[in-house]
Amino acid sequence: MGKDDPVRSCYVDRMLSVEENAFLTRTGAGTPMGDFVRRFWLPFLLADELVPDGPPLRVKLLGERLVAFRATDGQVGLVDEFCPHRRAPMFFGRNEEDGLRCVYHGWKFDRAGTCTDMPSEPPDSLFKTKVTIAAYEVREKAGLLWAYLGPPGTAGEVPHHEWMDVPDAQRYLGRWEQQSNFAQAIEGELDSAHLSSLHQPLAAPDVPKASSFGAYLREDGAPRWSIRERDFGLTVTxxxxxxxxxxxFRTNHFLLPCCSLIAPDPGRQRMMRTWVPMDDERTGVIGVNYYMDKPLSEADLAALRAGENGFPLPIPGTHRPQANRANDYLIDRDVQRTSTATGIRGIRVQDLAMVEGLGPIVDRTREHLGSSDAALIAMRRLLMRGAHALRDSGAVPPAVRGGDLYHVQGWSDVLTDEEFERQQDQRILV
Ligand code: FES
Ligand SMILES: [Fe+2]
Incomplete structure (x- = not known):
C-alpha cells in the first residue's frame, strides 16, 4: 500500500509511535502532558472523607505524594507527604489547631504551607520563617475536593457540571482506584463500540425497543461517528x-483534561467520571450518577452501593475493587458459556477487566485502529495537541477557564439524520 492509500491512512497512520505513546501517558512533574493536566482543577477526594482536625489522608496526584487534611476551620490543606525538616511522613502527623504537626520533631505547618511552630529550634530563631512545606490550592465544591497543581496565579474556575445543580438526594458520588494509565481509562469510557459486545447478554432480553435502546446496540455493532470539537473538549456521537x-444516537463528551459524560437512555441515571492520574500506572476515578428530575430511589442506591450501575464494589475500607486483576475479576466461565459475553459480573468490572488487562500503559504501537475507534483517536489528538501547544508556545485551550463551559449534558435518542443535524448543538446544553 502506498503512503497516500486511503485505507492505510485510515487504519495504520493513527497508531502512535513509542515516543508519542510516552508523550500521551507520562504525567509526572516537568512532562508536557503533566504540565498540561496541571492547568485544570482536578477532583481527588470526596469532601466527607476529611473532618476538621481528623486524620490526614495520603493522596497521590500526577506522581506527587501528598497528604490532605481538614483544618480546625473546615478548610482543606494539601501538602507534601514528607516533612521539609528530615522528610518524616506527614501522614502520621497530628492535625491540630489549624495545622498539621509532624510528630518526629514537632514542626507544624498550616494549609498554605507556612511553618507556624518549630519547637526543636531556640525560641528566638528565625529558621521557622525560612522553611515551608509544598502546598497546593484546594477548593470544595458539590461534595468533592478539587486541587490545582498548576503554576500560581493561572487557575481558572472549578468546573460547573449539571449535576452540581441538583439536590443531594438526586446524586450519588463515589470513587475508586484503577490500575491503568489515565488516557487508557478515558479511552475505555469513550469507546462506544464495545457496548455492542462486552456488556451484552448472549440472548436478547425480551423488552420492547422503546423501553430499552439495548436492542440497537446489539443489532448494530459498527457505529458511525460524528465528532465535534468544543471549547470544553469533544462531543462524540x-x-x-x-x-x-x-x-x-449516543452523544458522549470528553471534557478536558480527563472527564467523561456518558449518555443515559431516557429516564436512566446520567454519569460523569473523572480519570485523574495518580501516577502513570494508576488512575483515581471520581464518579457521579444522577437524575436531573427525581431523587435516587432506595433500590437505585442499594444497586450503586452493591457495585452496579457504573461503580465497582470496593474491598471494605479501601477504594480498590473486590473484583480485580489478581482474581481475574471473578470471572465465571459457566456464566460466560450460558448467559453473558464475559461471565464477569457488573458493567464497571467488565470495563476494568479490559482496560486494566491491557497492561498499565498499553503499547499503542501494536494497535490496529479501525473506524469504530474514531472517538478515542480524536481524544488522544486533542490531549497531545494541548500538551504540545503549552510546551512550545505557552498556549492553553479555552477549557482551562472551566466554570460554565462544562455545563453540558450527554444524551441518547432515536432520530432521523436530519433531526440529529438540527438538534445536536442544542441538546448538549443543560
Ligand atoms: S522530620 Fe518533621 S519535624 Fe523533624
Ligand atoms: Fe463499558
Whole structure:
C-alpha cells in the first residue's frame, strides 16, 4: 500500500509511535502532558472523607505524594507527604489547631504551607520563617475536593457540571482506584463500540425497543461517528441503525483534561467520571450518577452501593475493587458459556477487566485502529495537541477557564439524520 492509500491512512497512520505513546501517558512533574493536566482543577477526594482536625489522608496526584487534611476551620490543606525538616511522613502527623504537626520533631505547618511552630529550634530563631512545606490550592465544591497543581496565579474556575445543580438526594458520588494509565481509562469510557459486545447478554432480553435502546446496540455493532470539537473538549456521537430512516444516537463528551459524560437512555441515571492520574500506572476515578428530575430511589442506591450501575464494589475500607486483576475479576466461565459475553459480573468490572488487562500503559504501537475507534483517536489528538501547544508556545485551550463551559449534558435518542443535524448543538446544553 502506498503512503497516500486511503485505507492505510485510515487504519495504520493513527497508531502512535513509542515516543508519542510516552508523550500521551507520562504525567509526572516537568512532562508536557503533566504540565498540561496541571492547568485544570482536578477532583481527588470526596469532601466527607476529611473532618476538621481528623486524620490526614495520603493522596497521590500526577506522581506527587501528598497528604490532605481538614483544618480546625473546615478548610482543606494539601501538602507534601514528607516533612521539609528530615522528610518524616506527614501522614502520621497530628492535625491540630489549624495545622498539621509532624510528630518526629514537632514542626507544624498550616494549609498554605507556612511553618507556624518549630519547637526543636531556640525560641528566638528565625529558621521557622525560612522553611515551608509544598502546598497546593484546594477548593470544595458539590461534595468533592478539587486541587490545582498548576503554576500560581493561572487557575481558572472549578468546573460547573449539571449535576452540581441538583439536590443531594438526586446524586450519588463515589470513587475508586484503577490500575491503568489515565488516557487508557478515558479511552475505555469513550469507546462506544464495545457496548455492542462486552456488556451484552448472549440472548436478547425480551423488552420492547422503546423501553430499552439495548436492542440497537446489539443489532448494530459498527457505529458511525460524528465528532465535534468544543471549547470544553469533544462531543462524540455514535450512530447506530434503528429501523427505516432512523438512527440511534449516543452523544458522549470528553471534557478536558480527563472527564467523561456518558449518555443515559431516557429516564436512566446520567454519569460523569473523572480519570485523574495518580501516577502513570494508576488512575483515581471520581464518579457521579444522577437524575436531573427525581431523587435516587432506595433500590437505585442499594444497586450503586452493591457495585452496579457504573461503580465497582470496593474491598471494605479501601477504594480498590473486590473484583480485580489478581482474581481475574471473578470471572465465571459457566456464566460466560450460558448467559453473558464475559461471565464477569457488573458493567464497571467488565470495563476494568479490559482496560486494566491491557497492561498499565498499553503499547499503542501494536494497535490496529479501525473506524469504530474514531472517538478515542480524536481524544488522544486533542490531549497531545494541548500538551504540545503549552510546551512550545505557552498556549492553553479555552477549557482551562472551566466554570460554565462544562455545563453540558450527554444524551441518547432515536432520530432521523436530519433531526440529529438540527438538534445536536442544542441538546448538549443543560
Ligand atoms: S522530620 Fe518533621 S519535624 Fe523533624
Ligand atoms: Fe463499558
Amino acid at each position: 455514535a450512530r447506530r441503525k434503528a429501523g427505516e430512516g432512523l438512527g440511534y
